Amino acid sequence: MMAIQYRTILFALVVMVLQACSTLPSNQEAGASFIEEHKAKAITAQNNQQIAQALIHWQIIVALDPADNQANTAIKTLQADIDTQSSSFYSKGRSSQRAGNEQQAKTWYLKTLSLDPSHEEAMTQLKSIQSKIDRKIQDAKSDKENSAYLAKSGVNDNYEEWQILLQKGQYQDIIDAARDVQNLQSKPKLTEVVYISHIKLADLLIKKGQLEKALIELNSAKSFQPAGDTSLDKTISITNKTLGDRYYSEGTQLIKLDLDKAIASFQKALIYSPNNTQAQSQLDKAQKMQENLKKIERMNAK
């Protein structure tokens, strides 16, 4: 009875062991099927232009069978393709970066890295661009919050704080803050900062060619002009003359094309340069011509 039980257990154990061993293919068979599977994956990736992905599958095949000719040839070809393309993408990225187009440069570096994840230079440049973009966002946020802080905290008549804004080139913030300061004229240090802010803002506007806006700032600066400082008057005078000349020149160009616009330009020229006799003479001439034209129109109407 006992012997039968042992035999049954023994038989069952042998069956289990044999079953466990017999279901597995040999290493060679499993390896061959593994290679076929990765070849299929490599070819699919290549067909989808995912050459970096394809390269990985070929490299896996070579890890198992270093003598696989198809894989070795594919690796050689793909590696050459990747080197050529990634080098071209990287160069384009550098050119875009040098031209100041950072977003475009970023895309080229991403393209480089999608092909060659180990391209250290592309990663370094990409990191540098991203860091610069994020730093700019941070700085803009800080500036905005500092302006709000100045307004909210009621410290907008603090000389040191205005000096900081002046150094940062935030002239408009100073001018805005100055509007809320009571008895500003009795605070010479503050009026000096406001004066400089108007002048600096006017300089920027002149550089941008926005002379009329610049003149508004210069004229505003006159309220804070330090005694004995004649440079502002000279600047106003020069800006007025430049603007007058600009409108005079515009009028002379328009006189044969559009009489109404020419008259408007000469009138503006005289606002900025009241002593411009040529502008006065051209304006008289244009107005006379316009008068004559109207007479002709009236006669034709009859």
Add this chain to the structure above:
Amino acid sequence: MKQKKRLFSTLSSMLIGCIFFVYSGDNTLQAASSKDFNILAKDSKFAIVRLKETQSYSDLADFFMGDAKSSWQILELNGPEGSTGQVVAVPLSPVNQGSIYTNGYRTIPILCYHQFTAEDTTTQRLEVSAKEFDKQMQYLKSNDFTVLKFSDLEDIYDGRRPIPDKAVVITIDDGYKSVYDVAFPILQKYNIHSTLFAYTDFMGGSSALSWQQLKSIRESGIMDIQSHSKTHASLSKLPSDTNNKEYNSRLHQEIEISARAFEKRLGFEPIYFAFPYGNSSDKATDMLKKNNYKLAATVTRGDNGTFVDPFLLHRTMIYDNHDMNQFKKFVTNFKAKNLK
């Protein structure tokens, strides 16, 4: 008869031993060695291994890559884990450390919470109800998100590890009491790791966590504690910092003195920092680096690709009015872009 019994006994022992070897395969009892694996081939890039009974991708990742959590890289190369005898390619180093592909790149969404309430309705924008928080965490858990520790980001931004699919990081700012009462039990329930950025002057206050609570949270292993400054003042240069000396002294207070408080109260020096209001500056970053900080986060929304500045990490604030559709968008970790 005796001979028969001896033969039977020997055979039985051999078979039982053999079966034990084949079916038990308990590798957790001792450190694995290369003999424990059926290595078919190996070169500088890959090991080609046949899975033995009870072996998993995690075992392979643990042995060959030094980190069981890297098993997702094996999965991406080989497809789903199969049965015994499956031949598997194990990358010996990351095959795409930049996580940049021809159709876009992976990023890490870092979520930023502040306060919680046990009530269903919230009283302020930065407060999230227990119900909503539970729904959000459940979504991450049931959709197989990889919730990384904040510390995992160090390796990723050093180029040592790529970004896994469905990666996300959970952070909580300030250190309100409700973190302990509401969020912590939910995170424990789903076994989700997070990092709390606390500012030291607030700790022990009436609506804040106590130092003892911070200690027990940290010891739970489910929530890391890191620095959110001393007073929660903005670290960008303020108009009140009339000169650089004054600004440096303020940064010293916020960065170095707060670190001393963590060291004194909790026995560790923080190495990760969350900028109050998300405001930083070059000077603040320099001081953090000088004080051995490894990463710092803002509250600027955006992608955290592998190329992001590790001291200007983007975070997405979660407000009380965000619904699940928005939440799902926030945790998307792939930025599609045609890079062919």
